[in-house]
Amino acid sequence: MSEHPLPPGTVAQVTEGGPPLFGLREMELNFGPQHPSTHGVLRLVLKVDGEKIISARPDVGYLHRGTEKLFETETYPMVVPHTDRMDYVASATNNHAFCLVAEKMLGLQVPKKGQYIRVLLDELQRISSHLLWLATAAIDLGAITPFFYTFREREVILDFFEEYCGARLTLNCMKIGGLPLDLTEGWVQRVAEFNATLPAKYDEYEDLLTENRIWKKRTIGIGVFTKEQCIEWGVTGPTLRAAGLAWDIRKAIPYECYPELDFEIPTGKNADTYDRYIVRVAELRQSQRIVAQCCDWLLKNPEGEVRAKVPRVMKPPAGDAYAAVEAPKGELGFYLVSNGGNKPYRLHVRPPSFINLQALPEMARGHLVSDLVALIGTIDIVLGEVDR
Amino acid sequence: MAARVVNVSAPEQTFLEKIYLIEVAKGMIRTLGHFFRNAPRTLLHEVPVIGKKLVAKLGIPTIHYPEQKRDYSDRFRGRHILKKRDDGTLKCVACYMCQTACPADCIHIEAGEHPNLAYEKHPVVFEIDLLRCVMCGFCVDACPKDAIWMTRDYELSFFTRQSAIYGIPELTEKPSDTASDGPGYGYRPYYGQSPMKKAGEFQPSGLALLPVLDLRAKAINRMPPPPQAPKPAPAQAAKPAA
Numbered sequence: 001m002s003e004h005p006l007p008p009g010t011v012a013q014v015t016e017g018g019p020p021l022f023g024l025r026e027m028e029l030n031f032g033p034q035h036p037s038t039h040g041v042l043r044l045v046l047k048v049d050g051e052k053i054i055s056a057r058p059d060v061g062y063l064h065r066g067t068e069k070l071f072e073t074e075t076y077p078m079v080v081p082h083t084d085r086m087d088y089v090a091s092a093t094n095n096h097a098f099c100l101v102a103e104k105m106l107g108l109q110v111p112k113k114g115q116y117i118r119v120l121l122d123e124l125q126r127i128s129s130h131l132l133w134l135a136t137a138a139i140d141l142g143a144i145t146p147f148f149y150t151f152r153e154r155e156v157i158l159d160f161f162e163e164y165c166g167a168r169l170t171l172n173c174m175k176i177g178g179l180p181l182d183l184t185e186g187w188v189q190r191v192a193e194f195n196a197t198l199p200a201k202y203d204e205y206e207d208l209l210t211e212n213r214i215w216k217k218r219t220i221g222i223g224v225f226t227k228e229q230c231i232e233w234g235v236t237g238p239t240l241r242a243a244g245l246a247w248d249i250r251k252a253i254p255y256e257c258y259p260e261l262d263f264e265i266p267t268g269k270n271a272d273t274y275d276r277y278i279v280r281v282a283e284l285r286q287s288q289r290i291v292a293q294c295c296d297w298l299l300k301n302p303e304g305e306v307r308a309k310v311p312r313v314m315k316p317p318a319g320d321a322y323a324a325v326e327a328p329k330g331e332l333g334f335y336l337v338s339n340g341g342n343k344p345y346r347l348h349v350r351p352p353s354f355i356n357l358q359a360l361p362e363m364a365r366g367h368l369v370s371d372l373v374a375l376i377g378t379i380d381i382v383l384g385e386v387d388r
Numbered sequence: 389m390a391a392r393v394v395n396v397s398a399p400e401q402t403f404l405e406k407i408y409l410i411e412v413a414k415g416m417i418r419t420l421g422h423f424f425r426n427a428p429r430t431l432l433h434e435v436p437v438i439g440k441k442l443v444a445k446l447g448i449p450t451i452h453y454p455e456q457k458r459d460y461s462d463r464f465r466g467r468h469i470l471k472k473r474d475d476g477t478l479k480c481v482a483c484y485m486c487q488t489a490c491p492a493d494c495i496h497i498e499a500g501e502h503p504n505l506a507y508e509k510h511p512v513v514f515e516i517d518l519l520r521c522v523m524c525g526f527c528v529d530a531c532p533k534d535a536i537w538m539t540r541d542y543e544l545s546f547f548t549r550q551s552a553i554y555g556i557p558e559l560t561e562k563p564s565d566t567a568s569d570g571p572g573y574g575y576r577p578y579y580g581q582s583p584m585k586k587a588g589e590f591q592p593s594g595l596a597l598l599p600v601l602d603l604r605a606k607a608i609n610r611m612p613p614p615p616q617a618p619k620p621a622p623a624q625a626a627k628p629a630a
Contacts, residue, residue: 078491081524145419166463166538166575172524180529181463207418211401211411 026054029369033062037140037373040383044360044376048369056364056372058357063387071347076102076176076314079347084170086351087385089132092125092161093327095174098347100255101323101334102176105316113304114178115256120191120294121164121173122325123287127198128157129328130280130287134205137277137377141218146205153201160191176314178307183298192295198288206281219274223363223375226271233362234355237330238283239379242268242275249326261293273378280380315342329353329380353385460540464574465523467541468516468554469561471534477504478560479535482511486527486536494520495527514559518544519552525575534577537561541571 031044038044041062047054067086071079083098084091096118103110110118131154135147158168163184165173173179209215225235227243240247246265250258266282268275318340324333330352337346356379363375404410430450451458460466471479482499500512527536546552564570 074491078489078526081491081522081526084522149422162464163461164463166461166465166525167523170522184461184463204418208415211405212415213408213411 031056031369031372033059038376038383039136039381040386042357042376042381042383042386044372046369046372051368051370053364053367053369053372056361058360060354060357060383060386063383065388067388068347068349071344073343075342076316076344079344080175081170081172084172085384086349086388087129087327087329087332087353087382088169089382090125090129090328091169091171092121092173093325093332095171096122097323097325097327097332097334099174099176100325101321101336102314102316104321104323105319105336105338106176106311106314108177108308108310110178110256110308111305112257113298113301114306114308116294116297116301117179117183117306118174119256119258119261120188120291120298121161121171123290123294124157124160124191126287126328127284127291128154130284131157133280133328133377133380134277137374137380138209138215140373140377141215143209143212143215146208149201149204149208153198156194160187160194163187175307175310177310178305180307182306188295188298188302192292192299195288195291195295199285202281202284202288209277210281216274218371218374219277219378220270220272222273222367222371223378224270224272225359225363229359229362230271233359235330235359237327237352237356237380238276238279239356239359240330241265242279243271244269249324249331253324255323255325261290263290273374276378313342315340324350327352329382329385330356349388351385351388353379353381353383354388357381357386460542460574462574464538464540464542465525466539466571466574467518467544468521468527468559469537469539469565470514470556470559471537471561477502477507478510478514478556479533480511480514481507481509481533481535482514483509483532485530485532489526489530491524491526492520492522494518494522511556514556515553516559517553519546519549528575528577531577537573537577538575539565539571540574541565 026047026049029046029048031046032038033041033043043059043062045057045059047056065085067082070082074082079098079102080095083094086094131150135150135154138144138146161171161173162168164187165171165181167173225239225243227240227245229235230240230243230245236247244267246267248265249255250263251265263286266279266286268279316336316338318338320335320337322333322335324331326332331350332352333350335346335348335350336344337348339345360375360379363379364372367375473479482497484497484499487495487497494517496513496515496517497511498513499509502508502510523538525538528538544552566572
């Protein structure tokens with residue numbers, strides 16, 4: 001605390017979570033936007049009492065690019081590359097969510113092979129996104145080694161993407177009605193081979209973290225966000241599942257070929273940061289299973305179209321539609337309003353990062369400033385998606 | 389719908405795990421194992437002539453970037469090129485299709501009359517602002533004359549904004565683009581199995597006719613070798629009994 005004399009009339013603030021640590025007055029502290037552990041350009045205005053957080057107010061918008069407004073000036077096929085830039089570590093699922101809503105409006109049915117490739121890309125993307133999360137969340141708490149291991153695997157997955165669609169990060173790998181390209185020769189075989197090695201790699205990460213004393217001390221009991229709170233705040237994704245509610249769009253509102261695939265929804269029960277970690281690692285294993293099943297199917301059925309017959313000019317009938325996918329971070333939905341033209345009249349995005357970020361002040365209240373780093377890590381935000 | 393759910397909350401710690409010393413040792417074995425496996429291989433880089441080949445064979449994921457460059461796939465979306473006809477003129481007929489299809493508004497074309505009347509129209513100005521470009525490849529898909537392709541050139545850095553705007557001289561295909569040490573072709577018109585297959589004057593020039601590169605060998609070099617069936621991989625050997 002500072003040596004300054006208190007200004008006259010200052011009243012000692014009493015925090016909600018017990019007696020104040022230093023008992024003088026609350027201090028306002030800027031966390032970010034340039035802080036490395038904010039995962040981008042998130043600014044948090046903290047009110048702290050000593051080390052204890054009284055309130056944390058996220059100040060978003062530093063990366064705002066007006067994407068939703070931009071959608072209104074682009075024809076339907078031209079929207080897809082812009083969706084890449086929202087959640088830039090999981091662009092396949094972004095593409096997928098938009099394509100789903102557009103197909104719903106246009107009444108298109110993606111061929112079976114296209115569906116399997118889409119799901120395969122989605123799940124590879126989920127693996128790479130969760131690996132990135134694991135790396136950064138562990139670095140935030142001082143564990144540097146998992147970063148090297150997770151990025152080793154993520155690199156291979158990005159190579160697969162690059163071979164399939166020509167880009168590593170901003171994939172632009174789906175088109176309305178299906179996929180732009182067929183698979184290259186031997187791609188599925190190699191994905192399957194790599195996929196078979198993944199469980200051993202997951203064990204490697206878990207060796208370093210799951211029973212790690214420091215990791216457990218930093219995460220167990222931190223940022224408890226119960227099932228009821230999650231439902232109230234609209235929080236989805238691993239945060240919701242770690243609170244014990246088995247809500248997964250892939251099972252609840254199935255899309256593409258998910259009903260044909262065998263996988264489980266991992267849930268936690270303590271709703272804390274550690275459970276969210278456990279749930280995400282379990283999701284990595286489930287995704288690995290889905291990838292294996294998709295590869296099997298594609299190896300058995302190499303022939304077939306990957307894209308439906310689409311009209312040359314896409315003009316959905318006037319009306320509106322909503323479609324959502326289970327993105328790595330939660331429910332990613334697109335709400336499309338069409339006036340019958342070749343451009344969306346309005347295209348609203350329901351981004352999981354933005355909505356999950358709202359839970360942060362509630363999670364952080366009463367915790368220490370150093371726990372805030374763990375909490376930002378655990379909700380897995382991407383600022384490109386928060387600000388759009 | 390009934391979904392199978394597994395509860396994955398933190399497992400109870402066994403007595404051995406509570407001591408932590410064993411757990412610490414396990415972690416150290418894990419990291420040191422990687423260190424002793426990778427360190428000698430990385431040093432191989434310094435061995436002249438054969439060193440780099442050996443490293444590539446042993447499959448170390450890290451690349452020493454400016455000295456060592458990796459190959460990208462045939463579909464890589466990099467810098468654009470404008471293709472030429474056999475007589476050296478640009479194939480582009482300035483139809484504005486790519487400019488219309490561009491989601492980033494980065495293509496600027498001004499059409500003019502071609503001196504050779506058989507070609508009628510050609511671009512007087514054809515500019516791509518590579519700082520605006522999002523490398524989506526839609527211009528390639530849109531082109532009815534197969535005039536714009538992409539290369540595998542990813543080293544796009546500029547000193548000034550003006551120098552990032554490529555005009556016809558920079559975009560026209562050069563022999564260096566396809567030289568053995570050049571970037572090579574990347575994303576190009578694809579007709580594959582698309583129901584929108586274009587017929588008639590254009591032969592499928594895309595991936596369908598290209599010899600499939602030995603991407604498999606590349607990928608194997610890029611990733612650790614898969615575990616052998618009879619002998620478990622070292623990662624599995626060190627797996628905890630739980």
